[in-house]
Amino acid sequence: MLLTIAIPTYNRNENINFLLSRLLPQINENVCVQIIDNASDVPVQDSIIDIKNSLVYIHRNTVNIGMAANITRCFEFCETEWLWILGDDDNPDEHAITYIFETIRKYPKAAFYSFSSNCCHQEDIQVEDCVNIGQEGLIENLKSFSNLMLLSSGVYNCFEIKKNIKTAYYFSNTFAPQTAILLDYLGDHINAETVFLSQSIARWVEPSKEQQWGLDVINKSIFDLLFIVKTETLKKIFLKR
Numbered sequence: 001m002l003l004t005i006a007i008p009t010y011n012r013n014e015n016i017n018f019l020l021s022r023l024l025p026q027i028n029e030n031v032c033v034q035i036i037d038n039a040s041d042v043p044v045q046d047s048i049i050d051i052k053n054s055l056v057y058i059h060r061n062t063v064n065i066g067m068a069a070n071i072t073r074c075f076e077f078c079e080t081e082w083l084w085i086l087g088d089d090d091n092p093d094e095h096a097i098t099y100i101f102e103t104i105r106k107y108p109k110a111a112f113y114s115f116s117s118n119c120c121h122q123e124d125i126q127v128e129d130c131v132n133i134g135q136e137g138l139i140e141n142l143k144s145f146s147n148l149m150l151l152s153s154g155v156y157n158c159f160e161i162k163k164n165i166k167t168a169y170y171f172s173n174t175f176a177p178q179t180a181i182l183l184d185y186l187g188d189h190i191n192a193e194t195v196f197l198s199q200s201i202a203r204w205v206e207p208s209k210e211q212q213w214g215l216d217v218i219n220k221s222i223f224d225l226l227f228i229v230k231t232e233t234l235k236k237i238f239l240k241r
Helices: 013-023 067-077 096-106 118-122 134-141 145-149 158-170 177-188 215-228 232-240
Strands: 003-009 031-037 056-060 082-085 110-116 130-133 154-157 193-200
Touching: 003 013, 003 067, 003 096, 013 031, 031 067, 067 082, 067 158, 067 177, 082 096, 082 158, 096 110, 096 193, 110 145, 110 158, 110 177, 130 134, 134 177, 134 193, 134 232, 154 158, 154 177, 158 177, 177 215, 215 232
Parallel strands: 003 031, 003 082, 031 056, 110 193
Antiparallel strands: 082 154, 110 154, 130 193
């Protein structure tokens, strides 16, 4: 098995049924789906409609550990080389898994792939395929910070990225532990490759007004992540992005 699709979720059981209906036709013996249920009021297991697939696993937390910690658990539970964390309210492309495996074959040494999304389109940004080296390369070539933060646009070499998993917990207050662990890993591995891609594997679905993050939360996330950026020059570039 090569790829884990991890879905951290809380009280969005209907969404899980939709996601599985999109994913199951795509998966094979090289792919598994892990649902990380953050103690939803109704267990996800009780809401799944007629899903009988040995490649779908459900982990249920005994208590709600918070969004960031639940995202980090996706790295913990992953036992395959590659990890795609899919937001429970996003819409995966019907050919997403094919695109991921094509990318792995084309860039097998990369530690992280950042696929494009409609976040880029909303910002009127045209993303081109680009290989980056280290933290410096990722920050200097970054065009859309929103897309980097978007959970569903990233695919990780989990065997590599998981080496820095403690950082995801240290920076759980950023609401973007996946970005914290990535930046920290790249800071420690200056020759590591990451890739920006024009291809999309999921569409961001705008949350309802009640579920949207406030600007104060988003701004705090950005400034806290600066502690992981290695140099003052890169910090300035990162803020501009």
